[in-house]
Amino acid sequence: xxxxxxxxxxxxxxxxxxxxxxxxxxxxxxxxxxxxxxxxxxxxxxxxxxxxxxxxxxxxxxxxxxxxxxxxxxxxxxxxxxxxxxxxxxxxxxxxxxxxxxxxxxxxxxxxxxxxxxxxxxxxxxxxxxxxxxxxxxxxxxxxxxxxxxxxxxxxxxxxxxxxxxxxxxxxxxxxxxxxxxxxxxxxxxxxxxxxxxxxxxxxxxxxxxxxxxxxxxxxxxxxxxxxxxxxxxxxxxxxxxxxxxxxxxxxxxxxxxxxxxxxxxxxxxxxxxxxxxxxxxxxxxxxxxxxxxxxxxxxxxxxxxxxxxxxxxxxxxxxxxxxxxxxxxxxxxxxxxxxxxxxxxxxxxxxxxxxxxxxxxxxxxxxxxxxxxxxxxxxxxxxxxxxxxxxxxxxxxxxxxxxxxxxxxxxxxxxxxxxxxxxxxxxxxxxxxxxxxxxxxxxxxxxxxxxxxxxxxxxxxxxxxxxxx
Amino acid sequence: xxxxxxxxxxxxxxxxxxxxxxxxxxxxxxxxxxxxxxxxxxxxxxxxxxxxxxxxxxxxxxxxxxxxxxxxxxxxxxxxxxxxxxxxxxxxxxxxxxxxxxxxxxxxxxxxxxxxxxxxxxxxxxxxxxxxxxxxxxxxxxxxxxxxxxxxxxxxxxxxxxxxxxxxxxxxxxxxxxxxxxxxxxxxxxxxxxxxxxxxxxxxxxxxxxxxxxxxxxxxxxxxxxxxxxxxxxxxxxxxxxxxxxxxxxxxxxxxxxxxxxxxxxxxxxxxxxxxxxxxxxxxxxxxxxxxxxxxxxxxxxxxxxxxxxxxxxxxxxxxxxxxxxxxxxxxxxxxxxxxxxxxxxxxxxxxxxxxxxxxxxxxxxxxxxxxxxxxxxxxxxxxxxxx
Numbered sequence: 139x140x141x142x143x144x145x146x147x148x149x150x151x152x153x154x155x156x157x158x159x160x161x162x163x164x165x166x167x168x169x170x171x172x173x174x175x176x177x178x179x180x181x182x183x184x185x186x187x188x189x190x191x192x193x194x195x196x197x198x199x200x201x202x203x204x205x206x207x208x209x210x211x212x213x214x215x216x217x218x219x220x221x222x223x224x225x226x227x228x229x230x231x232x233x234x235x236x237x238x239x240x241x242x243x244x245x246x247x248x249x250x251x252x253x254x255x256x257x258x259x260x261x262x263x264x265x266x267x268x269x270x271x272x273x274x275x276x277x278x279x280x281x282x283x284x285x286x287x288x289x290x291x292x293x294x295x296x297x298x299x300x301x302x303x304x305x306x307x308x309x310x311x312x313x314x315x316x317x318x319x320x321x322x323x324x325x326x327x328x329x330x331x332x333x334x335x336x337x338x339x340x341x342x343x344x345x346x347x348x349x350x351x352x353x354x355x356x357x358x359x360x361x362x363x364x365x366x367x368x369x370x371x372x373x374x375x376x377x378x379x380x381x382x383x384x385x386x387x388x389x390x391x392x393x394x395x396x397x398x399x400x401x402x403x404x405x406x407x408x409x410x411x412x413x414x415x416x417x418x419x420x421x422x423x424x425x426x427x428x429x430x431x432x433x434x435x436x437x438x439x440x441x442x443x444x445x446x447x448x449x450x451x452x453x454x455x456x457x458x459x460x461x462x463x464x465x466x467x468x469x470x471x472x473x474x475x476x477x478x479x480x481x482x483x484x485x486x487x488x489x490x491x492x493x494x495x496x497x498x499x500x501x502x503x504x505x506x507x508x509x510x511x512x513x514x515x516x517x518x519x520x521x522x523x524x525x526x527x528x529x530x531x532x533x534x535x536x537x538x539x540x541x542x543x544x545x546x547x548x549x550x551x552x553x554x555x556x557x558x559x560x561x562x563x564x565x566x567x568x569x570x571x572x573x574x575x576x577x578x579x580x581x582x583x584x585x586x587x588x589x590x591x592x593x594x595x596x597x598x599x600x601x602x603x604x605x606x607x608x
Numbered sequence: 609x610x611x612x613x614x615x616x617x618x619x620x621x622x623x624x625x626x627x628x629x630x631x632x633x634x635x636x637x638x639x640x641x642x643x644x645x646x647x648x649x650x651x652x653x654x655x656x657x658x659x660x661x662x663x664x665x666x667x668x669x670x671x672x673x674x675x676x677x678x679x680x681x682x683x684x685x686x687x688x689x690x691x692x693x694x695x696x697x698x699x700x701x702x703x704x705x706x707x708x709x710x711x712x713x714x715x716x717x718x719x720x721x722x723x724x725x726x727x728x729x730x731x732x733x734x735x736x737x738x739x740x741x742x743x744x745x746x747x748x749x750x751x752x753x754x755x756x757x758x759x760x761x762x763x764x765x766x767x768x769x770x771x772x773x774x775x776x777x778x779x780x781x782x783x784x785x786x787x788x789x790x791x792x793x794x795x796x797x798x799x800x801x802x803x804x805x806x807x808x809x810x811x812x813x814x815x816x817x818x819x820x821x822x823x824x825x826x827x828x829x830x831x832x833x834x835x836x837x838x839x840x841x842x843x844x845x846x847x848x849x850x851x852x853x854x855x856x857x858x859x860x861x862x863x864x865x866x867x868x869x870x871x872x873x874x875x876x877x878x879x880x881x882x883x884x885x886x887x888x889x890x891x892x893x894x895x896x897x898x899x900x901x902x903x904x905x906x907x908x909x910x911x912x913x914x915x916x917x918x919x920x921x922x923x924x925x926x927x928x929x930x931x932x933x934x935x936x937x938x939x940x941x942x943x944x945x946x947x948x949x950x951x952x953x954x955x956x957x958x959x960x961x962x963x964x965x966x967x968x969x970x971x972x973x974x975x976x977x978x979x980x981x982x983x984x985x986x987x988x989x990x991x992x993x994x995x996x
Contacts, residue, residue, distance in 0.1 A: 211711065211714075212711050212715060215664065218664050219706075219707035219708060220704070222667070222670065222704075223704060225675065226697075229689035229696075230689050230696060233685075233686035234686070239682075240685060240902065241680070241902055241907045245910055247678075248676065249914065252914070252917070252921060252922065255665065255672070256922065258665040258668050259922070259926060259929045262661040263661070263932055271932075271937060282925070313902070314904050314907075315904050316905075316906045317904055549758070550693075561701075561704065565708055568712060569708075572716070575716070579717070
């Protein structure tokens with residue numbers, strides 16, 4: 139009797155907390171993931187610039203590397219604290235998840251801890267070693283940051299993959315009795331989730347960097363500095379885009395098999411059937427799809443390379459086990475794919491011009507596209523996370539634990555959510571303001587340098603020992 | 609066995625966070641108390657310069673501790689996270705504001721904004737140690753139930769927990785001041801040396817008094833914990849007292865050599881005293897121990913193996929970072945604002961030029977050569993391994 143009452147009380151509390159808890163997790167993760175992308179890939183871009191600067195004695199590339207590394211210092215600091223917030227939230231918002239499965243999904247997090255350490259340690263050396271470490275020694279001190287960014291991302295994605303396709307452990311009477319850490323780390327979906335996210339991080343970073351300089355070029359700053367900055371970001375990102383589309387396509391096919399209900403929501407497959415059409419856009423409401431473009435058989439073709447391929451619909455599970463808001467999942471998926479192909483087009487355009495005429499496209503449209511490519515890549519990446527996270531609902535661990543059972547039993551999540559939204563809005567605004575301030579200061583520096591035709595600016599004597607020294 | 613080992617690893621992680629990360633928070637305390645813009649200029653510059661390259665790496669120990677806690681002892685972790693949600697949220701708030709304020713202050717040039725960022729950094733440096741202290745105090749006092757279902761104010765506002773909070777703040781300030789004496793010594797500032805010596809002495813006395821007050825308070829309110837602390841853990845408690853007195857005596861005698869190590873040892877002894885006192889119980893007052901907190905043996909063994917790998921990878925990296933830092937090879941980037949100028953800073957000049965004047969020409973060059981040789985050796989080794 140008493141247990142029954144407790145259970146009821148528990149259920150009513152939970153129903154009140156799970157929505158704000160999910161909103162808070164979405165806000166903090168959605169914010170942190172942008173910084174995480176920059177943390178994963180920006181070191182590589184900076185190292186590329188410094189490599190060119192050292193190898194070709196290219197002053198412009200060197201100056202870009204120094205400036206980017208200063209921006210990287212701010213971004214890594216903000217990323218470190220917002221990442222810490224997420225580790226606390228794992229327990230503060232989802233104690234049920236940690237209680238039941240902490241012993242399983244904790245292991246990849248522990249691996250990530252090692253790479254977080256290496257990243258922070260070598261960031262301390264690299265970011266603050268510009269002035270006094272000799273050139274190539276300084277460059278090598280940045281390599282562990284780039285590597286640990288990639289391996290750290292793999293570890294965190296291992297956790298997310300495990301939540302999507304859990305395995306590698308045995309459970310008896312609600313207790314975990316044994317864990318195979320290898321299988322936990324490399325769960326079924328890790329094979330496609332890891333490369334998809336790491337490529338996304340490189341694309342977000344590359345296009346964001348390119349976007350900053352494309353915007354400058356649009357405003358008439360057509361100098362070697364801006365073109366170099368643009369190319370150092372744009373070229374790696376554009377080269378990786380086709381690989382990303384390939385990985386994403388493979389991932390979608392695997393999801394149709396591994397998480398069929400998520401896939402059904404992504405593609406509006408209400409009933410399991412053959413000859414399933416592909417919907418481009420469209421809003422699903424009460425069994426109807428409004429304003430969508432229907433391509434017959436295309437979904438079956440994409441899933442199994444034949445129009446007769448059977449695709450599992452969401453009718454295979456009871457309504458309570460289906461994700462909410464299929465239209466959100468579908469539209470986010472479509473938007474992500476659309477942006478991916480637009481970015482591919484921008485890359486092809488640049489490649490064509492370079493191949494035919496050894497130059498970048500002069501059209502303003504290209505530079506406008508370049509200027510928004512960073513924001514577009516970020517939107518695509520966020521859409522991807524909406525698809526994978528909302529698409530897994532109502533489960534937090536697919537088919538094992540519901541999000542409601544994982545949520546905290548404490549009240550007041552609405553209060554912490556409101557505070558977090560305000561605090562993150564301010565943090566985001568401050569971060570952008572600081573970066574813009576840095577860029578303004580650099581531009582002033584450019585003018586000052588231009589104003590002194592001979593000799594370095596007054597304080598540059600101090601830097602003569604640095605890697606860029608004459 | 610594996611559970612004991614992981615418990616030891618967790619305690620070691622907490623110790624390292626306390627003696628490394630704690631000192632960074634203590635730096636914020638002294639920044640807060642450094643006075644007006646003009647007066648606080650030199651101490652703020654020293655604090656900034658000594659924290660800058662290392663605080664993020666030191667901060668990772670906290671994440672490491674959290675991860676070990678939830679992986680190895682998930683049931684205890686969930687109970688703590690539910691029962692102590694409020695102080696933990698406040699500590700998280702402190703972490704965000706501290707990190708952001710510190711990173712932003714460096715890049716801001718306008719005085720008013722720079723002051724605001726600096727004040728955010730300094731004030732929030734108090735929040736985190738205080739609320740972490742109340743959390744540890746509440747756990748040690750046995751106030752966290754094993755199957756907590758909701759947060760409770762009473763859990764962490766007992767006199768024991770609050771005293772622990774104040775003690776943490778004082779201990780962080782003490783560690784920071786002692787470390788900063790050494791930093792001031794290496795940077796050739798005798799004024800700053802005296803400045804932080806006086807503060808270290810004051811903080812030592814405050815921290816000592818708070819520890820004694822906590823013991824007296826425990827004697828009355830929590831005889832069980834008092835008994836454990838003065839039983840098995842007595843040698844460690846005595847050791848921490850001796851360390852504190854030794855630091856005080858050495859500072860008063862004007863011989864700060866070695867005080868860093870002794871001070872850190874004193875803090876480590878307190879942490880291990882707490883651990884030894886409640887071993888093998890994780891949540892005192894409940895039946896949750898190291899062995900039954902929810903993780904199977906395979907997870908625990910994996911964590912021990914991972915820790916050994918981590919030691920091999922992270923140990924030398926930390927050694928390199930601290931060596932470069934102590935040889936003052938890590939300064940600001942291209943046109944970093946002069947932290948030496950503190951909030952009153954004029955901009956556009958490379959950082960750290962000011963306090964470095966005395967020996968700036970000789971020593972860094974030598975150290976740079978040594979570091980370069982070390983890195984070249986590493987590169988040669990890497991190339992050799994690749995060719996093989």
